[in-house]
Amino acid sequence: MLTLENLNVFYGAIHALHDVSLTVNVGEVVTLIGANGAGKSTTLRAITGLLTPRSGRIVFEGQDIAGLPAHTLVARGISMAPEGRGIFANLTVVENLEMGAYLVKDYAQVKRDMERGFTLFPRLEERMKQRAGTLSGGEQQMLAIARALMSHPKLLLLDEPSLGLAPLVCHTIFTTIDEIKAAGTTVLLVEQNANAALKHSDRGYVLETGEVSFQGTAAAIAGDPRVREAYLGE
Amino acid sequence: METFLQQLINGFSLGAIYALIALGYTMVYGVLRLINFAHGDVYMLGAFAGYFIANALELDANPSIFGTIVVTIGSMGICACIGVLIERFAYRPVRSHSRLTSLITAIGVSLLLEYGGQVVFGATPRFFPQMIRSRTYAFGGVQITNQSLLIIIVAVVVMFGLEFVVHRTKIGKAMRATSFNLSVAKLMGINTDFVIAFTFALGSALAAAGGVMVALAIPRIDPLMGLMTGLKAFVAAVLGGIGSIPGAMVGGVLIGLMETWLGATAYSTYRDAVAFSVLILILLFRPAGIMGTATTEKV
Numbered sequence: 001m002l003t004l005e006n007l008n009v010f011y012g013a014i015h016a017l018h019d020v021s022l023t024v025n026v027g028e029v030v031t032l033i034g035a036n037g038a039g040k041s042t043t044l045r046a047i048t049g050l051l052t053p054r055s056g057r058i059v060f061e062g063q064d065i066a067g068l069p070a071h072t073l074v075a076r077g078i079s080m081a082p083e084g085r086g087i088f089a090n091l092t093v094v095e096n097l098e099m100g101a102y103l104v105k106d107y108a109q110v111k112r113d114m115e116r117g118f119t120l121f122p123r124l125e126e127r128m129k130q131r132a133g134t135l136s137g138g139e140q141q142m143l144a145i146a147r148a149l150m151s152h153p154k155l156l157l158l159d160e161p162s163l164g165l166a167p168l169v170c171h172t173i174f175t176t177i178d179e180i181k182a183a184g185t186t187v188l189l190v191e192q193n194a195n196a197a198l199k200h201s202d203r204g205y206v207l208e209t210g211e212v213s214f215q216g217t218a219a220a221i222a223g224d225p226r227v228r229e230a231y232l233g234e
Numbered sequence: 235m236e237t238f239l240q241q242l243i244n245g246f247s248l249g250a251i252y253a254l255i256a257l258g259y260t261m262v263y264g265v266l267r268l269i270n271f272a273h274g275d276v277y278m279l280g281a282f283a284g285y286f287i288a289n290a291l292e293l294d295a296n297p298s299i300f301g302t303i304v305v306t307i308g309s310m311g312i313c314a315c316i317g318v319l320i321e322r323f324a325y326r327p328v329r330s331h332s333r334l335t336s337l338i339t340a341i342g343v344s345l346l347l348e349y350g351g352q353v354v355f356g357a358t359p360r361f362f363p364q365m366i367r368s369r370t371y372a373f374g375g376v377q378i379t380n381q382s383l384l385i386i387i388v389a390v391v392v393m394f395g396l397e398f399v400v401h402r403t404k405i406g407k408a409m410r411a412t413s414f415n416l417s418v419a420k421l422m423g424i425n426t427d428f429v430i431a432f433t434f435a436l437g438s439a440l441a442a443a444g445g446v447m448v449a450l451a452i453p454r455i456d457p458l459m460g461l462m463t464g465l466k467a468f469v470a471a472v473l474g475g476i477g478s479i480p481g482a483m484v485g486g487v488l489i490g491l492m493e494t495w496l497g498a499t500a501y502s503t504y505r506d507a508v509a510f511s512v513l514i515l516i517l518l519f520r521p522a523g524i525m526g527t528a529t530t531e532k533v
Contacts, residue, residue: 049420090410098407099408099411100422
């Protein structure tokens with residue numbers, strides 16, 4: 001579904017991604033793990049068009065989308081819950097979800113999708129008229145994921161969804177990722193919480209200073225001694 | 235008491251104009267974090283557009299309310315286009331550069347419109363056609379001209395319209411989303427370039443309405459008329475809290491009231507100084523403005 005081929009991204013003079021290649025197949029949950037600054041978020045930002053790669057290809061469903069404007073990629077089926085949640089704090093919960101469905105013309109459809117989001121996260125329904133800025137961190141993350149689903153993405157990108165959340169809320173988020181996968185959406189996940197992420201993934205890639213250093217099935221990564229030492233806290 | 239009420243009405247009608255212009259400053263600042271210094275000159279162009287339309291319709295000879303509405307809407311349409319052009323050709327090319335670049339560009343556009351205006355329209359003030367025969371109504375001891383009344387009515391209608399657009403329509407919600415976080419708005423599929431252009435169109439249309447309304451009350455227009463009024467409206471936007479739409483309305487009315495009150499005292503020659511003293515005070519003591527919230531960025 002998604003293939004990155006030798007992707008190179010620069011921030012000014014800083015070479016952030018070196019020849020990164022990776023593949024996400026339809027129906028999979030794939031995790032990118034790595035330390036801070038390894039290039040995980042940069043990879044996602046390049047896929048969503050927020051960053052333009054210097055060289056390399058980003059092939060989504062057979063077409064090179066590298067460098068296309070970010071707002072055109074939603075229509076192609078890519079959606080992201082960004083790092084730090086990126087909710088619109090000045091808008092209500094419902095308005096945030098409406099923004100997620102910006103390209104959906106049929107409001108009855110938007111209503112149905114909102115109901116689906118509320119089934120996934122009942123907490124959001126209780127707070128639907130509230131400004132999103134007043135939500136707790138966990139609720140904001142739920143909102144970010146629910147909002148990203150409003151556009152019916154084929155590929156959902158999640159950037160650090162468990163960051164800064166209480167263990168119980170993390171559990172809810174990861175369970176939801178299972179549900180999203182079961183519903184047929186492909187997921188590319190970036191996580192610091194590698195243990196939990198690998199438990200809910202099919203495959204994974206390890207990024208080190210902008211390069212892919214290890215890849216394999218989730219079980220293979222979780223079983224690799226070097227990865228265990230560096231990222232799984234052993 | 236009567237004098238007080240009289241000043242209140244005069245202040246409101248002046249403040250309504252500042253508010254109309256301040257809204258454009260605040261909306262553009264909201265989405266781009268840019269002080270569009272050319273905005274006051276768009277207000278001047280609004281008055282000139284109104285002048286040419288009104289003359290083409292020969293409203294001086296046959297004044298009518300209907301004609302006035304046509305002139306106002308026509309001028310708003312023309313200035314909306316001008317606003318979009320300014321954004322497209324002056325600000326968009328420098329958007330990825332530092333904010334200072336945009337700010338200096340804005341000053342450049344402002345000077346271009348002012349002195350370009352003198353070349354095209356001439357520096358001599360022109361007499362704006364009397365689209366409505368002046369009439370004065372008296373309520374007890376308080377007098378109000380039909381023009382002041384019209385200014386207040388138009389401003390209130392336009393502001394309610396704006397409130398509706400910003401809070402109830404899809405494009406308005408997209409404006410608020412873009413204003414809060416531009417790159418996340420893109421992730422929603424929002425074409426932020428379009429939203430920014432729309433913001434300029436809306437702000438410029440409001441300034442044009444202000445230009446026509448002022449020309450009704452003070453029928454003397456010239457290419458530099460936007461300079462002082464624009465600066466004061468900018469102060470109004472800062473006073474209300476730059477980026478805040480209700481703030482711009484409140485700030486505009488307050489500046490109008492303060493100026494009128496001072497104008498009624500022995501210190502009336504200092505009336506232009508009021509706005510700028512307010513600017514200094516607000517920046518010293520409450521930089522976020524009345525309605526603005528000082529935001530601390532979470533890391």
